[in-house]
Amino acid sequence: xxxxxxxxxxxxxxxxxxxxxxxxxxxxxxxxxxxxxxxxxxxxxxxxxxxxxxxxxxxxxxxxxxxxxxxxxxxxxxxxxxxxxxxxxxxxxxxxxxxxxxxxxxxxxxxxxxxxxxxxxxxxxxxxxxxxxxxxxxxxxxxxxxxxxxxxxxxxxxxxxxxxxxxxxxxxxxxxxxxxxxxxxxxxxxxxxxxxxxxxxxxxxxxxxxxxxxxxxxxxxxxxxxxxxxxxxxxxxxxxxxxxxxxxxxxxxxxxxxxxxxxxxxxxxxxxxxxxxxxxxxxxxxxxxxxxx
Amino acid sequence: xxxxxxxxxxxxxxxxxxxxxxxxxxxxxxxxxxxxxxxxxxxxxxxxxxxxxxxxxxxxxxxxxxxxxxxxxxxxxxxxxxxxxxxxxxxxxxxxxxxxxxxxxxxxxxxxxxxxxxxxxxxxxxxxxxxxxxxxxxxxxxxxxxxxxxxxxxxxxxxxxxxxxxxxxxxxxxxxxxxxxxxxxxxxxxxxxxxxxxxxxxxxxxxxxxxxxxxxxxxxxxxxxxxxxxxxxxxxxxxxxxxxxxxxxxxxxxxxxxxxxxxxxxxxxxxxxxxxxxxxxxxxx
Numbered sequence: 001x002x003x004x005x006x007x008x009x010x011x012x013x014x015x016x017x018x019x020x021x022x023x024x025x026x027x028x029x030x031x032x033x034x035x036x037x038x039x040x041x042x043x044x045x046x047x048x049x050x051x052x053x054x055x056x057x058x059x060x061x062x063x064x065x066x067x068x069x070x071x072x073x074x075x076x077x078x079x080x081x082x083x084x085x086x087x088x089x090x091x092x093x094x095x096x097x098x099x100x101x102x103x104x105x106x107x108x109x110x111x112x113x114x115x116x117x118x119x120x121x122x123x124x125x126x127x128x129x130x131x132x133x134x135x136x137x138x139x140x141x142x143x144x145x146x147x148x149x150x151x152x153x154x155x156x157x158x159x160x161x162x163x164x165x166x167x168x169x170x171x172x173x174x175x176x177x178x179x180x181x182x183x184x185x186x187x188x189x190x191x192x193x194x195x196x197x198x199x200x201x202x203x204x205x206x207x208x209x210x211x212x213x214x215x216x217x218x219x220x221x222x223x224x225x226x227x228x229x230x231x232x233x234x235x236x237x238x239x240x241x242x243x244x245x246x247x248x249x250x251x252x253x254x255x256x257x258x259x260x261x262x263x264x265x266x267x268x269x270x271x272x273x274x275x276x277x278x279x280x281x282x283x284x285x286x287x288x289x290x291x292x293x
Numbered sequence: 294x295x296x297x298x299x300x301x302x303x304x305x306x307x308x309x310x311x312x313x314x315x316x317x318x319x320x321x322x323x324x325x326x327x328x329x330x331x332x333x334x335x336x337x338x339x340x341x342x343x344x345x346x347x348x349x350x351x352x353x354x355x356x357x358x359x360x361x362x363x364x365x366x367x368x369x370x371x372x373x374x375x376x377x378x379x380x381x382x383x384x385x386x387x388x389x390x391x392x393x394x395x396x397x398x399x400x401x402x403x404x405x406x407x408x409x410x411x412x413x414x415x416x417x418x419x420x421x422x423x424x425x426x427x428x429x430x431x432x433x434x435x436x437x438x439x440x441x442x443x444x445x446x447x448x449x450x451x452x453x454x455x456x457x458x459x460x461x462x463x464x465x466x467x468x469x470x471x472x473x474x475x476x477x478x479x480x481x482x483x484x485x486x487x488x489x490x491x492x493x494x495x496x497x498x499x500x501x502x503x504x505x506x507x508x509x510x511x512x513x514x515x516x517x518x519x520x521x522x523x524x525x526x527x528x529x530x531x532x533x534x535x536x537x538x539x540x541x542x543x544x545x546x547x548x549x550x551x552x553x554x555x556x557x558x559x560x561x562x563x564x565x566x567x568x569x570x571x572x573x574x575x576x577x578x
Contacts, residue, residue, distance in 0.1 A: 135356075138350075139359075141357070143363050144361055169347040172350075173345070
């Protein structure tokens, strides 16, 4: 059931080109928030930028003018250190003025280093102590079900975050309670803070694990907008189990010099890098080419 | 004077509240026959969540339920409720100030058979240190009932620890209960004892012994550890020759610490009775 005032889910057929352009803008905002000479979680924000774009600008039912609309779909960023991507999307949707973006992490800012529901319109939960967001998402999904609401709960988790035991507690709970209004998206960018996931603390094999925990599992290219939209639509039809979309992504995607580079997990940009990234995102069709293939 | 089991009272009160308020939901970590959440499970299975032996997930899951307008009560032993789920309480519940009620059962040394692993000597210290958290310690069955009801209506996160043992009634039945207020339960002109939990009845028993020695002990039940009306605490010590604190908790971070915080800067003779800086042990006999 769509709400008339919702700007972002009105399109009956998603306009992929439009979404790709928005994703590029989302990345540009991320770069601007990271700025020059300051640390920021650029890599993990960019890896999930296309999924976040698809959710906020096509899939989810939400209303920026009424963030607490009871029938909205919910989005939780369990890997809360990637808050920049969510702030970017929320600002583009109009949850708060764009000027707020550039005040991110400043003292007194509405945009904290990690998502804070009391500070920022559109944030659903306090996440970022890793491993907790999926459990909170489960609780929201269970509460919505008690109330008989059709809202869906989307929760992005990171592949490094899978180290946390609580993720697997939540994985068991979601399937024990048959939370089919819950969709988790795994940002599988292959890098955690100290290096490659398979070298630091190998949590593979992932599809097998999630299936064994009772989830419906899909694997997609997390930068292909058609695949993302297709997967999000496909899982709507799955009844009786929680859904896991494993999005194979590239850390730092869309910022050529940062791609697959662990130092940009929480890295700094120098002036030249900053300008190069801004220029390429403003002009270069790089991201949409990737999405077209 | 009656004797009641606070866990039993708590379990029955949850059912009463569940009947009145459809938003009350209850979560349990496989200890329902000890915490007495089993009564709620029988009465309202659709609003009861068996979360398994997974306290971290239970606690964050409760945060999620509260975000949909539910009033969740999580149940486990105090040592796990406050200890194992500390980070979940801090990050997901207390920072945003969510309406989650965390009930730590079999608190203090009351799980006497199971030993140090199951005896919570520091749960109040942990919970009291978290900003936005409210910390409650009922002294008997009567107070457990009114406190449990007050928790449901309160805004923000609440931790309540309740003992495993039967306790003699020290508070009147259905007395009005306001979070934050200390309760004067025995007048006395010489020395004041600030106590909570099962040490309130112990303090009353001590008062009878001291009476024979000509010492008139005032007894105050500090069942609200946080927030607490510090002015009321201070005035209850007016004219007293000394202060005693009595708690079933470590002397670090609990009631002794709280009273010292209230009286800091003043010269008052003080004696703290509680658990020295150590763990418990099994004590079946």
